[in-house]
Amino acid sequence: xxLSTQKKVPYFYFKEMILDPKMQxxxxxxxxxxxxxxLREIIVKTNSxxxxxxxxxxxNRREEPIYTNLFANNIELSSFDMKKVGTTYKGKIQNExxxxxxxxxxxxxxxxxxxMDYNIQVVLKGILVNSGVQ
Amino acid sequence: MLNVFNKSIDSNAIFTLQSKQYQEKIxxxxxxxxxxxxxxxxxxxxxxxxISQFITGSFTTLTKDENENIVDHGYNNxxxxxxxxxxxxxxxxxxxxxxxxxxxxxxxxxxxxxxxxPTPSQLxxxxxxxxxxxxNSEILIYVQNSSDVAQDLNICFHxxxxxxx
Numbered sequence: 099x100x101l102s103t104q105k106k107v108p109y110f111y112f113k114e115m116i117l118d119p120k121m122q123x124x125x126x127x128x129x130x131x132x133x134x135x136x137l138r139e140i141i142v143k144t145n146s147x148x149x150x151x152x153x154x155x156x157x158n159r160r161e162e163p164i165y166t167n168l169f170a171n172n173i174e175l176s177s178f179d180m181k182k183v184g185t186t187y188k189g190k191i192q193n194e195x196x197x198x199x200x201x202x203x204x205x206x207x208x209x210x211x212x213x214m215d216y217n218i219q220v221v222l223k224g225i226l227v228n229s230g231v232q
Numbered sequence: 233m234l235n236v237f238n239k240s241i242d243s244n245a246i247f248t249l250q251s252k253q254y255q256e257k258i259x260x261x262x263x264x265x266x267x268x269x270x271x272x273x274x275x276x277x278x279x280x281x282x283i284s285q286f287i288t289g290s291f292t293t294l295t296k297d298e299n300e301n302i303v304d305h306g307y308n309n310x311x312x313x314x315x316x317x318x319x320x321x322x323x324x325x326x327x328x329x330x331x332x333x334x335x336x337x338x339x340x341x342x343x344x345x346x347x348x349x350p351t352p353s354q355l356x357x358x359x360x361x362x363x364x365x366x367x368n369s370e371i372l373i374y375v376q377n378s379s380d381v382a383q384d385l386n387i388c389f390h391x392x393x394x395x396x397x
Binding site: 104107108109110111112113127138139141143183219221223225 | 293306307308314321323324325326327328329331332333337338350353359360361362363364
């Protein structure tokens with residue numbers, strides 16, 4: 099049994115941003131030095147009806163962006179209803195390990211370029227793993 | 233179910249084990265005043281350590297209308313941050329809106345005066361949260377409420393109590 103020295107602890111990241119749909123937007127989650135992060139689930143909430151793609155541009159860069167709702171738990175709401183409560187679904191399990199040397203990088207692009215700015219809230223659910231580096 | 237008959241069930245061994253470790257649910261419950269912050273906490277107690285496995289929770293979504301009546305409009309105003317009280321380890325990087333975390337989620341409130349309350353959420357899935365809270369430690373939940381009305385919050389930790397550790 100380990101207590102305060104637990105090597106693996108659940109850790110959730112949260113970021114809320116206003117994004118410009120005409121541009122490519124990036125959200126970066128940096129990981130504390132000496133830790134790795136096992137990403138389990140992604141929860142996304144946006145106030146717009148437009149579709150967004152999230153691309154992880156890390157060590158396993160994908161060639162094409164993937165629709166959010168294909169790999170993340172997506173609560174999509176109509177405009178101006180950002181705070182309205184949806185149903186929290188269980189997201190698809192990601193099981194992807196990120197090291198502290200390489201932050202988690204989400205690239206978001208809107209499918210329709212003529213939309214107004216939109217809010218997005220992203221929660222990463224995962225496990226922080228002590229890598230043993232001093 | 234037929235697999236049960238492939239194994240012999242040793243009741244004594246199970247009782248011995250069950251006396252030392254058994255399923256338990258720990259509730260952290262409270263209210264956060266209007267436009268303020270508070271800390272909800274619960275003690276793990278001196279019985280033993282508690283291994284959390286899943287979390288479920290619910291919250292209210294109240295506000296005031298133009299006539300100062302309390303109404304339920306279905307908009308989330310609560311954000312929380314979870315902290316292990318024994319070493320102040322923060323388990324979230326920031327305050328996270330509860331509607332992104334908790335299932336069942338939104339519940340109705342008796343205080344609401346409007347009849348057109350949105351349908352409450354239903355329990356969909358507890359989210360995974362595997363963490364060991366030590367004996368005599370505390371679970372702390374920092375809560376921020378941006379509404380004009382106090383909000384109730386209930387969070388239940390589902391896990392296993394390990395006696396005497």
